[in-house]
Amino acid sequence: MKNYNLIIKDDKKAIFSGHIKQTGTNPQGEKLSFTNYYMEKNGEPFFGICGEFHYSRYDVSYWEDEIIKMKMCGINIISTYIFWNLHEEQQGVFEWEGNKNLRLFVELCGKHNLYVIIRIGPFDHGEIRNGGLPDWLFGRPFEVRSNDEGYLGYARILYREISLQVTGLLYKEGGPIIGTQIENEHNHSSAQWAMTTGINNLWLNGGSDGNAHMLKLKEMAIEAGIDTPIYTCTGWGGASTPTDEMLPLWGGYSYWPWIYYEEERFKNIKEHPATPEYIYRDKHNNSIPKSYNFEPFYTPEDYPYACCEMGGGMLQFYKYRFEFPYKSVPAMTGIKTAEGCNILGYYMFHGGSNPKGTQNTFMNDLATPKISYDFNAAIGEFGQIRESYKRIKLQHYFFTQFEQLFCLTKTILPYDTSTMDPYDVDTLRYAARSHNGAGFLFINNFQDHVETKVMDNFNVQLTLENEVISIPHNGELSLGKDSFCMLPYNFDLEGIRLKYATTQLITKIDFEGESYYFFYIPDGMNGEYGLESKGISEYWTDKATVEISGEITIIHVPNDISLIKLTSIEGRIINICTFTDEMSLEFWKAEVWGRERILLTEANLLVAGNEIKLESTNKEVVTLSVFPDFVDVHAVIGGELVSKEKKGLFTVYTFRIPKVVISVNLEKINSDKANLSFAKGAFAGVKEVLLKTDYIGDIGYAFIDGDMINDNFSNNTTWDVGLKRFEERLYEKGMYLYISPIKKGTVVSSHSTMAAWNETSSEQIAEIHSIVAVPVYEIVLKN
Numbered sequence: 001m002k003n004y005n006l007i008i009k010d011d012k013k014a015i016f017s018g019h020i021k022q023t024g025t026n027p028q029g030e031k032l033s034f035t036n037y038y039m040e041k042n043g044e045p046f047f048g049i050c051g052e053f054h055y056s057r058y059d060v061s062y063w064e065d066e067i068i069k070m071k072m073c074g075i076n077i078i079s080t081y082i083f084w085n086l087h088e089e090q091q092g093v094f095e096w097e098g099n100k101n102l103r104l105f106v107e108l109c110g111k112h113n114l115y116v117i118i119r120i121g122p123f124d125h126g127e128i129r130n131g132g133l134p135d136w137l138f139g140r141p142f143e144v145r146s147n148d149e150g151y152l153g154y155a156r157i158l159y160r161e162i163s164l165q166v167t168g169l170l171y172k173e174g175g176p177i178i179g180t181q182i183e184n185e186h187n188h189s190s191a192q193w194a195m196t197t198g199i200n201n202l203w204l205n206g207g208s209d210g211n212a213h214m215l216k217l218k219e220m221a222i223e224a225g226i227d228t229p230i231y232t233c234t235g236w237g238g239a240s241t242p243t244d245e246m247l248p249l250w251g252g253y254s255y256w257p258w259i260y261y262e263e264e265r266f267k268n269i270k271e272h273p274a275t276p277e278y279i280y281r282d283k284h285n286n287s288i289p290k291s292y293n294f295e296p297f298y299t300p301e302d303y304p305y306a307c308c309e310m311g312g313g314m315l316q317f318y319k320y321r322f323e324f325p326y327k328s329v330p331a332m333t334g335i336k337t338a339e340g341c342n343i344l345g346y347y348m349f350h351g352g353s354n355p356k357g358t359q360n361t362f363m364n365d366l367a368t369p370k371i372s373y374d375f376n377a378a379i380g381e382f383g384q385i386r387e388s389y390k391r392i393k394l395q396h397y398f399f400t401q402f403e404q405l406f407c408l409t410k411t412i413l414p415y416d417t418s419t420m421d422p423y424d425v426d427t428l429r430y431a432a433r434s435h436n437g438a439g440f441l442f443i444n445n446f447q448d449h450v451e452t453k454v455m456d457n458f459n460v461q462l463t464l465e466n467e468v469i470s471i472p473h474n475g476e477l478s479l480g481k482d483s484f485c486m487l488p489y490n491f492d493l494e495g496i497r498l499k500y501a502t503t504q505l506i507t508k509i510d511f512e513g514e515s516y517y518f519f520y521i522p523d524g525m526n527g528e529y530g531l532e533s534k535g536i537s538e539y540w541t542d543k544a545t546v547e548i549s550g551e552i553t554i555i556h557v558p559n560d561i562s563l564i565k566l567t568s569i570e571g572r573i574i575n576i577c578t579f580t581d582e583m584s585l586e587f588w589k590a591e592v593w594g595r596e597r598i599l600l601t602e603a604n605l606l607v608a609g610n611e612i613k614l615e616s617t618n619k620e621v622v623t624l625s626v627f628p629d630f631v632d633v634h635a636v637i638g639g640e641l642v643s644k645e646k647k648g649l650f651t652v653y654t655f656r657i658p659k660v661v662i663s664v665n666l667e668k669i670n671s672d673k674a675n676l677s678f679a680k681g682a683f684a685g686v687k688e689v690l691l692k693t694d695y696i697g698d699i700g701y702a703f704i705d706g707d708m709i710n711d712n713f714s715n716n717t718t719w720d721v722g723l724k725r726f727e728e729r730l731y732e733k734g735m736y737l738y739i740s741p742i743k744k745g746t747v748v749s750s751h752s753t754m755a756a757w758n759e760t761s762s763e764q765i766a767e768i769h770s771i772v773a774v775p776v777y778e779i780v781l782k783n
Contacts, residue, residue: 001476002458006414006441008434009465012285013301015408020303022247024229027174032229034247036302037284038342038407045407047399048343050077050117050308054126055105056086057352057373059725060098062383064108065613066350068606069379071112072590073389074396075349078109079117079181079308081124084158085134089357094161099355102165110169110176112608117179117232120162120221122155123191123204124184127315127365127373128354131184131191131204135360138193145186146208147216156220163225171229179230181308182217182246183207188237197366211242218245234308236293243298249345251309252277252293252336254328254448257317261367272320274422274449277311278331280431280442281418282411284340291418305340312346312388313376317367321715324376329388331446331484333395338431338442338486340411344399346392351377353710369699369711382690382722383776384617385604390585394520395486397507397589409433409440425452430460437464438490441471441500445479452481454524462489471500473530473552480524480581493517493576495568497532499552503578507589509596511628514573516649518598520584527557527578529564538567542648563649577649593630593783600625600650603779612781615687618774620657625650630783637780655779660685662773672697672741672766677734688776689723697739697766705733714739723773741766 017035025031033040039048051070058066070078082102088094096102102118109116123145124132133144142150169175187207196202207213218231235241235248254277259269281291283305289296296303310332314324333344351374354364362370374381378389399406412432420427429444441462445455456478462469469489471477479485488505491498494515503519510516521527531553539546539553543562547554555564557578564576579587588599590607599605601624604615616622622639629651633641639657646652663682667675676691683689693700700712700719709726712719723730745762 002428003461004414004428004430004458005461005463006412006430006432007463008412008432008437008439010410010434012410020247021245022230024171024178026171032171032178034304037304037340037410039304039306045342045404047403047407048077048306049075049396049399050079050343050345051075051312051349051378052079052081052345052347053350054081054083054348054352054373055102056081056083056100056355058099058350060101060104061725063105064111065606066379066383067108067112067114068608069383069385069604070349071114072588072605072607073378073393074400075114076400077115077117077178079119079179079345080105081119081126081132082121082162083124083126083128083132084121085129085132086355086357086363087161088134088158089359091134091136096165102162103169106166106169106175106177114176115178116176117181117230118162118166118177118226119181119184120159120226121183122158122217123186125189125191126184127368129194129357129360129363129365133204135195138195143205143208145183145205145213147213152216152220155217156224159221159224159226167225170227172227177228179232180221180226180228181232181234181249182214182221183233183240185234185237186214186240188234188239191365194360194366207240210240214240214242215245232308235296238295241297243303247306248296248298248303249306249308250283250294251307251311251345251347252332253309253311253314254278254332255311255314255322255324257314257320257322258367260317260319272322272449274447276420276422278335278429278444278447279417279420279422280335280413280429280444281339282413284411304342306343306345307336307341308345309347310336310345312349312378313351313374315368315373315375316713316715318713319367321713323715323717325448325482326376326387327391327446327482327484328448329378330391330395331444331482333392334442334444334484334486337395337399338411338433340433342407346378348373348375348377350379351375351381353381369713371708371710372712380720382720383688384690384720387585394504394506394584394587398486398505401507402505405435405438406433406440409435422447423450425450428455428458428460432462437466438492439488441487441489442485443477443479443487444484446482446484454481455479456524464490469500472502472528473500473549473554475526477502478524478526479522483523485522485525493531493566493574494572495570496535496566496574499530499532501529503527503529503557506584506587509589509598514575516575516577516598516627518577518579518587520579520587521557521559521581523581527559529555529557529576531555531566535568536566537569537571540565561648595628598627610783614655614779614781616657616777616779617690618776620659620777622655622657622779624653624655626653627651633781633783635780635782637782638777639779657777657779658685660775660777662686662689662775664771664773666771668768672739672768674737674768674771675734676737676771678730680731682731683724683727686775687724687778690774690776691721691723692770692772692774693719693721693737694769695719695739695767696742696769698742699740701738701740703736703738704729737768737771739766739768
């Protein structure tokens with residue numbers, strides 16, 4: 001058995017505050033501020049979880065439910081780009097209606113008690129045309145992204161227009177807007193001027209005047225009325241970061257499709273390299289001022305390590321198609337938090353579709369799909385819930401439930417990891433976050449672009465000031481391939497000390513004078529709890545086995561749902577409910593009908609006001625397990641309650657939905673082309689219809705009467721298109737699918753006495769294998 005050791009000691013700068021200017025108070029007296037480690041709300045630690053959702057890339061009629069989905073995953077801040085070229089495509093004509101209604105979007109976030117960070121540019125990037133700058137700026141005699149007064153004059157107009165839209169919605173006015181991002185990757189990133197692409201490929205200025213430009217933009221924003229407690233900027237890659245005035249934010253992606261466009265450095269690349277993103281670092285340590293993807297222009301322990309662009313997915317680029325592994329997202333979350341992050345930021349958290357312009361039809365970056373901006377995000381382009389959503393939800397519940405403890409913990413590495421090889425999948429990757437002898441052991445077994453394996457037959461010893469904790473106490477650890485875990489040690493279960501657990505803590509609730517803690521067993525691990533015996537007066541378990549080893553009571557739980565009931569010496573009753581890794585994907589926590597509850601369901605769960613919504617994709621039978629139970633369910637809309645029964649801790653409700661068959665009239669023109677039509681009313685009785693197409697080819701295109709509504713770069717996965725938003729047009733005009741071919745042996749010939757070019761190829765591959773329309777049902781429960 002391999003033995004690993006981690007020495008737990010705190011030799012870092014103490015937590016302090018008052019030096020960071022990012023602060024503000026709302027009319028209700030709530031105050032936001034920062035220490036050098038974390039964000040504070042009313043002087044207490046606040047763990048921020050930020051998810052990017054672009055209102056302009058989503059249908060306005062679906063915004064509210066999608067915002068609720070984000071909240072249900074534990075998101076407490078929504079960030080969004082304000083793309084200048086979408087709002088002022090034609091100079092002097094600003095559009096803020098429909099899907100561009102920034103004000104309505106922010107109001108909906110506020111309605112559901114979510115904070116908002118607006119990313120006001122002027123330059124955004126975001127894989128949109130010109131990085132968000134309007135085409136008409138190209139024809140002006142000044143340098144964009146600089147302190148050239150000609151450019152700043154137009155930027156002032158933009159900021160004034162944004163300010164008009166958010167008046168009354170700022171934090172100081174009682175609104176949800178707590179932050180403003182200035183510019184994006186200034187002096188680090190750029191974009192092509194789209195109108196030149198294909199000819200001379202001119203690029204925008206990557207940024208001039210450094211910090212002076214960033215400070216000028218902030219000054220202009222405040223003058224325009226965009227006055228928020230927090231101002232942020234992106235910190236990576238040597239970007240301009242005036243830290244006295246803006247909070248620098250970080251991130252990291254493990255899928256880099258842009259490298260296939262870099263002619264020199266990666267011109268001979270065949271396989272995407274394994275990235276160092278999944279090796280633990282310490283991003284809050286003065287003795288390690290720089291590390292991979294982290295080279296701050298400030299002393300690390302003086303500012304909180306915070307993120308705004310963690311890879312919550314990645315967009316397909318034409319030259320690099322990949323099947324995104326959704327387990328990479330919770331692993332990334334684990335890496336960033338282990339490194340010291342107390343403010344998470346996902347880009348993207350919610351996918352979308354690029355809107356069309358009036359001057360230029362397609363507003364995307366030219367290396368990406370013209371319409372689709374699904375981004376393999378936790379919530380997809382048409383509201384699909386991904387595995388990444390279900391897994392990071394469990395982490396988010398933990399971070400926010402225990403934020404006052406977790407934010408105080410500090411990163412500890414076993415050794416200098418700077419030279420660790422990302423291709424090394426034999427060496428255990430582990431770290432800890434600790435405070436006053438208690439904390440969490442992080443273990444990662446995910447690595448992008450490398451085949452991992454089960455890690456087994458190992459043990460981790462934590463050497464603390466006055467004791468050594470062996471995890472587990474007797475025996476060995478194992479962890480499944482591509483898995484991640486965060487294991488507590490010396491955790492206070494309200495009077496009973498949990499010396500260690502080989503299960504991951506999710507959250508807790510209180511009910512009828514008892515505490516209920518919920519854990520799950522990480523994939524590949526054997527679940528057990530090592531409890532300090534002297535704190536326990538009684539214990540009971542339904543399925544577990546118990547052994548006493550010296551001063552430790554060890555409880556082994558089966559790979560099944562199980563319950564342990566402990567009574568402390570002081571008489572406090574603590575319940576530990578443990579789920580399997582698979583069961584945990586159905587776990588939800590929400591305030592429902594007047595109290596916090598734990599709910600288990602395979603459906604997508606949306607809770608707001610007095611309504612519970614259950615979204616079910618292509619399944620007519622839906623179960624909802626609830627603890628504590630409801631007093632009653634007075635109304636069920638969209639289905640019927642067929643049974644209610646008690647199963648252990650939970651009450652299980654079973655609902656049946658009337659089956660709807662979405663009939664598609666399919667006419668295959670040939671192997672790569674198909675016409676689809678739908679009878680009037682075919683979508684009645686469902687919330688959404690997902691058209692699922694399996695094909696082989698280069699790009700899939702979907703049209704209604706010649707108007708492209710979606711596209712897909714083939715990567716051997718199913719192509720989804722949500723149809724409900726096109727319902728009336730589809731009834732009237734139908735739909736046309738075309739698969740452009742993969743071509744081999746292509747030659748473009750101009751051997752002609754006239755102006756003629758001609759393309760020939762030795763082989764063309766394009767074939768539609770199947771097309772299926774799948775209903776997404778919704779049941780609404782009311783009390």
